[in-house]
Amino acid sequence: MGTGGPTGAKRVVVAGLGDTGVLVAANLSRRLEVTAVGTRPALVSGQELGNRVADPDGWRRNYLLPLRRFRRLDRVRVLHGRITAVDLPAQEVAVELADGTATTAPYDVLVIATGVTNGFWRNDQVEDLAGVEAGLDRVAAQVDAAATVAVVGGGATGVSAAYNLARRHPDKAVHLFFAQDEPLPDYHPDARRRLSRHLEKVGVHLHPRHRAALPEGFAGADLTSDPVEWSTGQPPFAADVVLWAVGKVRPNTGFLPAEILDEHGFVRVDEHLQVVGHPEVFAVGDVAATDPNRSSARNWGYRVVTHNVGVALKGAGNQKAFSPPRYRWGSITGIQDDGLTVFQPNGKAFRVPRWAVQPLLFRFFTQVLLYRGVRPDADP
Numbered sequence: 100m101g102t103g104g105p106t107g108a109k110r111v112v113v114a115g116l117g118d119t120g121v122l123v124a125a126n127l128s129r130r131l132e133v134t135a136v137g138t139r140p141a142l143v144s145g146q147e148l149g150n151r152v153a154d155p156d157g158w159r160r161n162y163l164l165p166l167r168r169f170r171r172l173d174r175v176r177v178l179h180g181r182i183t184a185v186d187l188p189a190q191e192v193a194v195e196l197a198d199g200t201a202t203t204a205p206y207d208v209l210v211i212a213t214g215v216t217n218g219f220w221r222n223d224q225v226e227d228l229a230g231v232e233a234g235l236d237r238v239a240a241q242v243d244a245a246a247t248v249a250v251v252g253g254g255a256t257g258v259s260a261a262y263n264l265a266r267r268h269p270d271k272a273v274h275l276f277f278a279q280d281e282p283l284p285d286y287h288p289d290a291r292r293r294l295s296r297h298l299e300k301v302g303v304h305l306h307p308r309h310r311a312a313l314p315e316g317f318a319g320a321d322l323t324s325d326p327v328e329w330s331t332g333q334p335p336f337a338a339d340v341v342l343w344a345v346g347k348v349r350p351n352t353g354f355l356p357a358e359i360l361d362e363h364g365f366v367r368v369d370e371h372l373q374v375v376g377h378p379e380v381f382a383v384g385d386v387a388a389t390d391p392n393r394s395s396a397r398n399w400g401y402r403v404v405t406h407n408v409g410v411a412l413k414g415a416g417n418q419k420a421f422s423p424p425r426y427r428w429g430s431i432t433g434i435q436d437d438g439l440t441v442f443q444p445n446g447k448a449f450r451v452p453r454w455a456v457q458p459l460l461f462r463f464f465t466q467v468l469l470y471r472g473v474r475p476d477a478d479p
Contacts, residue, residue, distance in 0.1 A: 108132040109412045112192055112206040113175075114182050115351070116166065118144050119384035120212035122401040125171035125471050127408060134176040134204045136194055138225045141165045145385075145396075147433040148220050149259020152342065153267045155239045157434065161461050163235075165228060170472035178202065181225050182354045185209065187377060192354075197225050208408050211366055211374075211382040213351040218319030218343050220256060223351040241322050245339035246271060249327060251311050251319075252344030253277025253284065255431050258294055260342055262432045265301040273302070274338065276309040276327070285392055285427040289446030294431060309333055311345060319343025350386050361388050370420040371407050372400060378411060390423040398423055 108131050113124045116137025124135040144162035151158045166172055180196035191205045216222045219238065226234075242248065242264070248271055250261040261275040275282065275298065281291045282298070282305075298305060312330040313319075322342060326335035350364045359374050361367050366382035367375045368389060374380040383404045384396040395403070403421045410416040424444035431442055438453040439460065451460055466473035 109207045110134070110205060111208045111210065111408060112136070112204050113210045113212060114192065115211065115213035115384070115386070116142065116177070117212065117214045117384065118142065118146060119214075119396045119401050120210075121166075121169060121172070122469060123210050123212060123383065123404055124175050125169060126401065126405045128171050128174040131408075131412070132176075133174070134178065134206075135172070136178045136180060136182050136192070136204070137166070138179075138181055138223050139228070139231055140167075140177075140179050141228050141231060142169075143231055145214065145221050147259065147430070148256045149261070149263045150433040151220075151235070152238055152242050152260055153263030155235050159235070161465075163231070164473065168474040168476065169470055170474060171470065176204075178204070179225075181223070182213075184354055185356065187356060187359075187380070190379065197227070207379065208411060209380045210404055210408065211352075211355070211380065211386060212384045213386050215385045216318075216349045216351060217256075218345070218347060219321060220344070222320070238322065241340050242342075247274070247338040247340075248272070249274045249276065249336060249338035249341045250344060251276045251309075251327060251341060252346060253279065253282035254344060254346055255283065255286075255427070255429060257342075257344035258282050258298065259432055260344060261303045262294075262298055262301060265298075265303045266435070269302065272304065274304040274306060274336070276306040276311065276336070278308065278310040278331070280307050283427075283431070286431075286442065287426045287428075287444060287446030290426075290428075290431075290442040290448070293442075293448070297432070306333075306336075311343075313345070313347075318347040318349070319345055348385070352386060363388075365393065370422075371418045372404050372421055373407065373411075381408060389421060392423065392427055394423045394427065395421055397427070397429060 110132045113120050113135040127133050142164045180194050182192050183195050184193040194202050250257050261273050265273040283291045310331045312328045322340050326337040328335045352364050365388035368382050368387050372381050381404050383400040389395045403419045407418045410418050426444045428444045430439050438450045439456050440450045442448045
């Protein structure tokens with residue numbers, strides 16, 4: 100899809116078409132020649148993953164969007180496949196397309212936004228839309244059939260999954276296991292305490308100070324049904340299905356030279372989100388080693404990148420710096436009957452009323468302001 104940007108324009112390659120990659124490509128496409136490489140022909144969002152298992156149909160409506168629906172991507176040369184190598188001196192990426200053929204894409208600027216693999220929730224498999232849908236349906240069927248669900252992991256994904264499963268499926272016994280005294284260790288203490296109360300109110304059984312003993316090589320890529328064992332000494336726990344949200348994150352950077360990666364495989368960047376030693380390369384989102392929480396996806400990192408790409412190509416102007424907050428922030432539990440509550444870095448929260456969530460938050464703010472235009476689903 101896409102016909103490319105203005106003839107003779109500078110060339111940008113965007114590696115990755117998740118939430119951040121789509122935003123970068125959409126915002127650069129008006130004035131630059133943009134090629135974007137994604138493993139799926141749709142945006143499969145990394146947001147609100149708890150609702151993805153508790154309310155898959157509702158999640159699809161806002162977080163699974165075929166790329167053809169994004170108007171700004173009409174100008175982008177979109178390649179469905181995987182980048183296999185980057186030649187930094189030649190400024191060129193090698194791409195293996197989904198049909199098995201290969202191509203290359205030269206660049207004046209490269210933006211790396213390939214994200215991370217995190218169990219079954221997020222991965223970098225090359226899939227078509229039917230494969231994505233089948234994976235969602237498979238997980239939903241396993242969860243629907245379970246009377247007892249164990250969610251292992253106290254981060255935002257685990258908390259969201261446990262909360263939404265308990266609230267939407269009160270017939271299920273939902274247990275949340277986490278290693279510390281409270282869930283959400285990267286969030287403000289006030290947010291942690293408030294969410295703990297919410298979890299108890301909807302009937303989630305909380306199990307603090309439980310650290311799972313994972314089998315060798317297992318990263319939570321599948322739902323399981325075997326009893327969960329604990330390295331913290333508690334007896335094994337049996338559930339009909341176990342959802343793993345233990346934060347076994349692996350950056351999707353196998354195609355990149357080791358010289359630009361840190362010891363954990365994330366891309367080393369400076370405060371301008373430029374790769375150290377390579378000012379023509381930027382990285383943003385979960386793949387970029389910006390701060391301990393790698394939080395540039397949530398904190399307007401795409402704006403920093405799109406501005407600084409323009410500065411780099413012009414060779415003039417002032418760069419913007421990325422400044423991460425101390426604590427993570429976000430809606431955590433997603434859309435509920437009373438609206439959508441957003442927990443801020445300072446621990447305070449505000450709620451978007453339920454009536455306003457779809458027309459104002461998703462249709463206007465997200466689809467019009469952020470993505471610069473998203474077609475209705477029925478529009479070819």
